[in-house]
Amino acid sequence: MIFDRLDVSYGGMWGSRQGMTHPDPMSLAVAARRHAAGREYAVLLSARERPLALVEYWPGRMWRVYLFDDRSWRMQMIDLKPHSTGMLLAQQNTRWQFSSEQEHSFWKWDVQETTTVSADGQVEVRSEFAGPRGASTEALQARTSGSSSVPVRRFSAPVEDFLCPVPEFGDWQVFAPLLAQQGHEPATTSVVLRDVSVDDGSGPLRATGIEQLFRPGACDTPDGPAVVEPVDAGRLRITSGQLVVSDPGWVGESPRTVAVPPGEFPVTLSLLRTTRGAAVAAARVTFLEIPPREWEMALCPDEDLGLLGEGQFYGVGVDTGTVAFMDATRTVVEDQLDEDLFVPLDSHFTVELPSPKPEPNLIAFRAGRGDGAYPVWIGRTDDGQVGCVVVDFQLHSTDRGE
Known part of the structure; x- marks a missing residue:
């Protein structure tokens, strides 16, 4: 998808879900207060009513980014953690492949590829294969747990290739380059962010009819x-x-x-x-x-x-x-x-x-x-x-x- 604007909404943590709306939405003001307090929240970045990325802020200044493809399928998960340079390191990047929409809906992936990067740029790429459908989970774990059954590649790379800036609250353009990993490209060098979060509403739950x-x-x-x-x-x-x-x-x-x-x-x-x-x-x-x-x-x-x-x-x-x-x-x-x-x-x-x-x-x-x-x-x-x-x-x- 080519996009020139990202719609931004906020809510609670919901990384395993798909779709365009937060099941537990919150206002921009509440999300900002949670960020300042170091509490978890999630940011949904979407374009033309399609989710492109779900960004979760975790305690300990860790960020987790879920990426969606053009079908709105969740296909990738990136964990970014603080690095000694003051930036974020994409320490783990997991991609999935699915054979059909039904397999995706039941989270039955064919291939799971996990790239792990150390603080000094040592890279490990591990590929796991689901094997024949209908096999038991126990048997699958047995097949994929041994070193001979899980292909692994190891190499060195410049750690700068895996770094991104730590965003200030609202600076979600920081994550826009990651969208290219699922084929989403900005139409211009400057991406416009549009807040579509919910209003503050009536606030926290109130005691009624106790x-x-x-x-x-x-x-x-x-x-x-x-x-x-x-x-x-x-x-x-x-x-x-x-x-x-x-x-x-x-x-x-x-x-x-x-x-x-x-x-x-x-x-x-x-x-x-x-x-x-x-x-x-x-x-x-x-x-x-x-x-x-x-x-x-x-x-x-x-x-x-x-x-x-x-x-x-x-x-x-x-x-x-x-x-x-x-x-x-x-x-x-x-x-x-x-x-x-x-x-x-x-x-x-x-x-x-x-x-x-x-x-x-x-x-x-x-x-x-x-x-x-x-x-x-x-x-x-x-x-x-x-x-x-x-x-x-x-x-x-x-x-x-x-």
Whole structure:
């Protein structure tokens, strides 16, 4: 393709996808703030409604560029990392060949060629072949893992041939020369960039209808009519004044914590019953029997709302299909989790891991949608005290209102 202009849009990381739109778009302003903060984001460069390159900015100042051909097929991936010269080195360049559109859609390549370049210009080119279709992955790995089955070429080259400038934010012309590797050439020496990113919109996800999550009765969901049933899940014992909301199987070094008063407090689950069965739609621990005046997103110290696009949120990450409320001093013995927690949750919505008083306990519950990330909301009273903390598993309709 010959192009004289590149359309520029921004969004979250989505390197394995194809197409003209970001599944998680963000405004130019949010992308700029993420760049300044060293946070990841992606830039889509397109021309005449066709994607030419997807550029991802990774923490550690690494850039990854996906290149598309005239069919809008993703055919190449280039990793660029900081070099001692102050420029970026195309340290790894991977190309694929496909026999048909169907093979491409299922990512069944015929040939994968990977070029690796060292900091001093030592080059290695490795070619891998898929072999006969229908062969098992294990057999393919066995065929391609040996030195005799993977052709390798090694040679030296001027490292300058693999360098490109480090772009300032918005200076995406830096990546225009890479487009020639897929046959895309600029019509002029100066490429015009046109911003087609989304507006700022309403900003990050807002807490709407949180109280209704625990109001018994009929409601609407994306899957049709349902019934909300609040369920008592026991009393949570807090001793340190720090509530942790976490996947109990992955309590990290800096978990999502909320400063709360010490004591014992009721935990309530919101079960959502549909024709398909019941699921946990939300969980709440209540510290004050006072309706919240306002809601705020529970943030970790390094999280900034200004770096979120429209409708985005920071939340609790889930990898075991389970979330727990616990005190910050509560320890979890991983070897006991299967027997004491995960197996019981196969037949129960919630499980308590007790401790003798006055030690803190742990109350775990199923995550309504399973693995993923979910917003955690702090409900504050008129005088700013924490009245409750809620995990919303987002099973209800998004337009449920205040």
